[in-house]
Structures are given as structure tokens and as C-alpha cells.
Amino acid sequence: MELGGIIAYLVSFAIMAGIYAVFCLGLNIQWGYTGLFNIGIAGFFCIGAYATAMITTPKPTGIYAHYVKQLFGLNLPFITGLLGAAIICGIIAFLIGFPTLKLGEDYLAIATLGIAETFRLIFNNEYWLANGPRGLMGLPQPFDGLVDAKYYNYIYLIIVVIIMVVIYLLIERAIRSPWGRVLRAVREDEVSAGMSGKNIFSFKMQSLVFGAMVMGIGGALYAHYTKSISPAVFTPLYGTFIIWVMLMAGGSGNNKGAILGAYAIWAIWIGTTFLTDFLPYTLKARAPYIRFLLIGILLEIILIYRPQGIFGEEKKVSKLID
Amino acid sequence: MAELIVYGIVLGSIIALGAIGLSLVYGIIRFANFAHGDLMSAGAYVALFMVTGVLSWIGVPDNTFGPISFGWRMVIAFPISMAVVAVVAILLDRIIYQKLRTKGSGPVMLAMSSLGTSFIIRMVILIIWGSDYRFYRPGLMRPALELPWGIKIRPDQILILFVVLFLVVLLHLFLKRTKMGKAMRATADNMQLALISGIDTERIILWTWGIGGALAAAGGILYGIDVQLHARMGWNFLIPLFAATILGSIGNIYGALIGGLTIGIAQQVSTAFLLPTYKIAVAFVIMILILLIRPQGIFGKE
Amino acid sequence: MIILKTEDITAGYTEVDILHDVGIRLKSGEIVSIIGPNGAGKSTLLKTIFGILKPSQGSITLKGEDITGLKPDKIVKKGISYVPQVENVFPSMTIQENLEMGAFIRKDDYSKRLDEVYNLFTVLRERKKQKVGHLSGGQRQMVAMGRALMLDPQVLLLDEPSAGLAPILVSDIFEKILEINATGVAIIIVEQNAREALKMAHHGYVLAMGRNVLDDKGEALLANEEVGRLYLGG
Numbered sequence: 001m002e003l004g005g006i007i008a009y010l011v012s013f014a015i016m017a018g019i020y021a022v023f024c025l026g027l028n029i030q031w032g033y034t035g036l037f038n039i040g041i042a043g044f045f046c047i048g049a050y051a052t053a054m055i056t057t058p059k060p061t062g063i064y065a066h067y068v069k070q071l072f073g074l075n076l077p078f079i080t081g082l083l084g085a086a087i088i089c090g091i092i093a094f095l096i097g098f099p100t101l102k103l104g105e106d107y108l109a110i111a112t113l114g115i116a117e118t119f120r121l122i123f124n125n126e127y128w129l130a131n132g133p134r135g136l137m138g139l140p141q142p143f144d145g146l147v148d149a150k151y152y153n154y155i156y157l158i159i160v161v162i163i164m165v166v167i168y169l170l171i172e173r174a175i176r177s178p179w180g181r182v183l184r185a186v187r188e189d190e191v192s193a194g195m196s197g198k199n200i201f202s203f204k205m206q207s208l209v210f211g212a213m214v215m216g217i218g219g220a221l222y223a224h225y226t227k228s229i230s231p232a233v234f235t236p237l238y239g240t241f242i243i244w245v246m247l248m249a250g251g252s253g254n255n256k257g258a259i260l261g262a263y264a265i266w267a268i269w270i271g272t273t274f275l276t277d278f279l280p281y282t283l284k285a286r287a288p289y290i291r292f293l294l295i296g297i298l299l300e301i302i303l304i305y306r307p308q309g310i311f312g313e314e315k316k317v318s319k320l321i322d
Numbered sequence: 323m324a325e326l327i328v329y330g331i332v333l334g335s336i337i338a339l340g341a342i343g344l345s346l347v348y349g350i351i352r353f354a355n356f357a358h359g360d361l362m363s364a365g366a367y368v369a370l371f372m373v374t375g376v377l378s379w380i381g382v383p384d385n386t387f388g389p390i391s392f393g394w395r396m397v398i399a400f401p402i403s404m405a406v407v408a409v410v411a412i413l414l415d416r417i418i419y420q421k422l423r424t425k426g427s428g429p430v431m432l433a434m435s436s437l438g439t440s441f442i443i444r445m446v447i448l449i450i451w452g453s454d455y456r457f458y459r460p461g462l463m464r465p466a467l468e469l470p471w472g473i474k475i476r477p478d479q480i481l482i483l484f485v486v487l488f489l490v491v492l493l494h495l496f497l498k499r500t501k502m503g504k505a506m507r508a509t510a511d512n513m514q515l516a517l518i519s520g521i522d523t524e525r526i527i528l529w530t531w532g533i534g535g536a537l538a539a540a541g542g543i544l545y546g547i548d549v550q551l552h553a554r555m556g557w558n559f560l561i562p563l564f565a566a567t568i569l570g571s572i573g574n575i576y577g578a579l580i581g582g583l584t585i586g587i588a589q590q591v592s593t594a595f596l597l598p599t600y601k602i603a604v605a606f607v608i609m610i611l612i613l614l615i616r617p618q619g620i621f622g623k624e
Numbered sequence: 625m626i627i628l629k630t631e632d633i634t635a636g637y638t639e640v641d642i643l644h645d646v647g648i649r650l651k652s653g654e655i656v657s658i659i660g661p662n663g664a665g666k667s668t669l670l671k672t673i674f675g676i677l678k679p680s681q682g683s684i685t686l687k688g689e690d691i692t693g694l695k696p697d698k699i700v701k702k703g704i705s706y707v708p709q710v711e712n713v714f715p716s717m718t719i720q721e722n723l724e725m726g727a728f729i730r731k732d733d734y735s736k737r738l739d740e741v742y743n744l745f746t747v748l749r750e751r752k753k754q755k756v757g758h759l760s761g762g763q764r765q766m767v768a769m770g771r772a773l774m775l776d777p778q779v780l781l782l783d784e785p786s787a788g789l790a791p792i793l794v795s796d797i798f799e800k801i802l803e804i805n806a807t808g809v810a811i812i813i814v815e816q817n818a819r820e821a822l823k824m825a826h827h828g829y830v831l832a833m834g835r836n837v838l839d840d841k842g843e844a845l846l847a848n849e850e851v852g853r854l855y856l857g858g
Binding site: 501504505507508510511512514515516517518519520521522 | 674676696697700701706708711712713714715716717721724725726728729771775
Binding site for chain 2: 035037039099103105106107109110113117118122124125236241248283285289290292293295299300303304307
């Protein structure tokens, strides 16, 4: 394979990993800093992607409207798409938060899972909304007039990295502020944090909403990268589970860990593609499942032997014998 | 409508089997087992392996019993599959969850690791059998019986109801009459006190997984008999299972039974107004409503 | 003969230790009462003896055998039974079943013992098929003690047995405790109700801030003016 091909491959790797890093940063706000167990990430992924798709593409007209049904199409620029995705995800998170944040940790988990599945079902079945299973295509890419199509990814990589770094810096600032300290107090010991007069619910809600907004941006970045989206993309596997593995691997509660985990796990994922070549013919079609099986086993190993990930801190265990 | 309710009871009884197991695990081990749906899939596929594989290799005859869609092979495969999945559930605990327990990991880490095992089980199924739909007996015409009041029900489905009833009664007797059953109830009530009384809670946990796994397997097989098998079937059961368990109060077997039936009927009746694919969403909405209005479930304490 | 003793126990739930160098002695067949203000570490001491907590320093000896650091399931087999202050019954199970659970680790026929416990708490015998969760506080406390007695323990640890009970029931419970002691069971009681606890104690220990303050015969402590002022409400 020639150098140009290898570099192009690495660039698309870095873009996808960077998009996932944004998701990990968002999840880190919710889980790493506040202890919210959100297994409905795929829902925010989906909504972020669809939001930007409908904001940045025009509503189909004429003959085209027969084939593509879309609720609205604003045809606004890329940046509005990103912001719109963030805002809409934030609003949805706000609405979800009301009934679910008062529940215990695992109830919250099953609620977020249900919401993600429900959204996927809605997008898949309500054709009038966003074209059902066929999805939406033709999303614009910013600055795409600047270079030849085959070099476009370099530009997109720069965009993704800039956004990732900006989000990273914003979160790092926020975490070091008094607000961030309360957040961590809530995660460590909700009862005493509550007794010192802080409104726990409000902090959890803020964390849920900000995390969701970041995830919305991630979804939007994905949509503009692939230029077309459909409900089938946002599976529990690619849209939720792998992000958890990434964050746990990198170190929950640590933003560097979030980014590193995304790159590391995505590297492992891409790396295992080459293993397919070694598989016997009969198993080649099952390769993605084998690769995902390895990711699943990897998560278990991390949870048992190094739950703090690469960067995280060890949680204290009390002397009470369970 | 009557038909929808009847089928809802059939589906609900399958959900109930899974919910009972989930309720036991949640109530005794304090663990939201996200892999429980995939234990149901595992049961269905192990039975598939036996029925289409092992049992045909050793030459067990393939005929069916009268109007029922299966024969000796399934009769043999059913309990074996329950036993296999019971062992799988126990092994998962030994290899993974117990290690997390001894480290003092909280319920969230356990739930997260069960999320991992659910994917592991599902990937293994996908690797071995792929993502096509499977049937225990492909191409079989399964006419419905006509009963009074215009109710249509297949002979298979009547048998499903009997099997579920049988298993539930068996479980009831086990929990009420046997020493281990009582110890399980005690541990669910108050694990600390069970420890203080000298009860070996680790053994209780193994029994809980065994029973939970076996019941889940039964539910999965029955679903496979009634509808079909596919790798995602267990995951699709997850939300109805949790809804039923929460509705019936965690740790309460009879609650899980009622919860399962209720969710099943609600899901089926919803198809009169909504697309069938939305059944999961219906279960989910019911669950959210319960969590908002009466989070301790029907039988819970205030 | 000293059946149970603790020496220099330092223990706590997390890094912060609650108990510092605590020592008590229990003679066989006797009642020892431990009194002191809230937060003194009295319950913590019982939990440490029973193995729920592991002391960072010190030793616990039963009939000469070192049992420090053993977990509850081993301790209970050595003949010590423990009744926690709260959540000390299986509420969804019947009285009979609660007692059966108390006898869970027995491999022999315990029907005679069951009879003896019912003779001690006759009220329970009439209601043995009732779910314990529906019983009154006083009856629940009896079930809690009955459960602990099913193993024929030599040492019984009681954590605030009168807590939450109406005054009439308090004297009932203390009478029962004396009856239990009369059958030869050595008892350590931790109690807020210091006066009553000292009245029936052969020996009493005052604990404050996790340390031994004073110990003497029960009657001596009762007569002690300072003890009376500080701990018995004058």
C-alpha cells in the first residue's frame, strides 16, 4: 500500500476516533464526574445526527419530495447544524431528566436505554419525520470547495480536532470551578453533599444536559463526516457500548483518559480488521462479531483488573466486610 | 380484541419467566442484570443446537406430537438447555461478577459488566449462527384452534401456558418448602441478617443464578417455539423484562408473574393502535409511569 | 471463667477509627452491659466482636481461642449469636420460618430447641404462621432474639434490644433477657436505657468516645454518683 493510501487511512481513523472522543468527553461529564449511568448514548448520537441533518439540508421539493420525506429542512450552514444538534440534545436531556434523575442509578440506566430504543424506533418508522429506514443523505461538508474531494478529509480532521480540543478545554475549566467541585462531591457521596444544602437534582440535571449537548455535537460531526445517516447506524453496539468501553479504558473521571480511550479502543477496533485476513473462509463473514466479542471481553478485563482505566484514580473501598 | 388479550397472555407468560429470574437476581444479589434477555436467547439457541444438531446426529426421531409443533427432540432439549444456561449463568458469576463483588464494586459496575456479558453472549450467538431468523421447525403450517367466544389460539400456545404454569408452581414449592428455597427468600429479605445467621450467601447466589438462568432459557425456548429465533431476541426482551420486574416489585416472584402478564397483554393490545414494532416502547412507557407513580411496584412497601 | 474477652480493640468503618484500645471481659453465664452516650462506639464494638468489622488492632478471644478477624459465618458456628438493633428479622417470612432460618446451619433435629424458644416467647407460638413484617415492635424483637437463640449460643450479643419499644414492653424484654440468662447463656447488652441495663448486669462497662471510661459491678455503677449524673440522667 502506498504512502498516500496509508495516510488517508490514518486520517479517517483519526476523524472517527476524534468523533468518538467527543462522545467520551460528554459521557465523562455524566458518568465520570457525576456518576450518572447513561446507556442510552445512542439516542443522543441519533438525535444529534438527525438534528444537524434536518437543519443543514433543504426540505425536499418537487419530484425529490416523493422519495425523501423530511419534517423540516432549514438549509443552514454547518455551524448552525452543530449548535442546533447540541441545543436539541440538551432540551431532550432536560425533558428526560425530570422523571428519571430521581430514580436510583440502575433505574436511570434502564430508562436511558428505553429512551434510546424508542427514538430509534420513531425515526425508523415515522417516514414523515426523516424518511424512515432510508434515512437522509446529502449533508453538506464545511469548506468543501477548498480542496480536491480526495483531500477533503484532512480539512475535516482539523475541524474535528479543533472542536474536540475546544470542548476539552471548556470542560477542564468547568470542572476546576466551584460548580465542578460540587459535581464531584455529588458523585462521591450524594447524602452528605445534599446535607450541605446543594440542590443535588439541579446539579445532576446540569450534568446530564451538558453531557448530552456534547454528545449531540458528536452526532453532528459524525453525520457531516459520513454525509448520510439512517436509523440502522445508531445501534447499541456502535452508538453506546463501544463508547463505554472507551471511557472505562481511558479512565473515567479524566478527560485526557476520555480522549486517549477513544483513540486506543478505536485503534484496537480498526486493528482487528486485519485479523480478518487470518480467519478461515467460513468465519470471514462473522468477523465483525468476533471483533466485537473481543471488545466485550476487553471491557470485562478492564472492569475486573483495572476499573480506573489508564488515567483514573482508584476508588476507596471501606473496611466493612460486605 | 379477545385474540389480542389471549396472545398477550401467552407472550406475557414468556416475559414472566424471564422477569421472575431477573427479579430473583435483582432482589437477592442486588444486581440489575442487563444480560438476562440474552440468557433467554442463549437458552433458545442451545435448544436449537440440540434439536437440529446433536439430537439428529444421535438419531432421535423428528416427528411431532399431534398438533404440537415439536416432538421428542424438543422434550429432551428443553431441560438440557435449561441446565446448560443455568451453568452458564453460574460460570459468568464465578468468572466475572464474583470478582467484582469481592472487590467491593458497586451495583453500577456490576450492571455495566452485565452489559458487557450481554454483548458477549450475543456475539457468540452471532458468530455461531449468524443474524438470520431461525426456526425449530421451518416451514411448518401452524393452524390455530378455534375455541369458544371466537378465541383463536394455537396448540403450541396452549402448551406454553401449561409449561409456564408448571414451572411457576415448581418454583413456588421450591421456595416455600425447601430449606434452600427459604434461605433464598431470607437472603432476598435481608442479606445482612442471613449472613449473621450463618447462611452461606455465596451458595445462595449460585442457586439464584442457576434458577434465574434456567427460567430465562425456558422463556427463550418457548418464544422460539412460538415465533422464531434471532440473535437480537433477548435484547428486545430486556425492557419488557425490567418493566415487568419493576411493576411486580423487585424480589417478588408472584409480582413478576403478574407483571409479565400485564406487560404482555398491554403490548399486544397496543398493536390495535400502534405498529407492532412499538411494543418495546409501550413496555418502556409503562415502566416509566410505574417509576413515577409507584416505584416500589404493586407489592412493595411504602 | 472468662468466656469472651476483647483487648485493645481499635476499629472503625473507614479510615477513621471509632474504637480505641477497648477491652471488655465476659464471664460465662453472666450479663455484661455496655452503656455510654450516643456515638460512643457501643454498637461498633458488638459488630467487631461478631466479625462484621475487622479491628485494625487488638484481639478477641473466645474460651481461650483467638477469633479476631473471623467472619460472621465462622463466628456464629463458634457459639456466638448476634441480634442487630435494626432490620433484625426477615419481614416477609413467618415467625416459624424466621426461627428456622436461625437454625439454618444446624444439621441435627432442632425441634426440641424450637419448642424451648416457643416456651420462652409463648406469644409467638400462637402466631407462628404470621408474617413477621406485620407484627408489633415488641413481638418482632422477640422473633429477633428467638432467631438468635435457635443455635443454642453460649454468648448472645444484643444491640439495644429496647430501642423503639413502648415502656411496658421494655420491662417485658428485659425480663425475657433475664430468663435467657438463667438458662446459662452469657449476654453482652448494649443499651441506651442505661439504668435498666445496669440493674440486670453482673458487670458493666461505660464507653465514651470509643474508649473505656469505667467498669465495675453493675450495682456499683448504679450507685456511683458520677455515673448517675453523666449517664443515667441524674
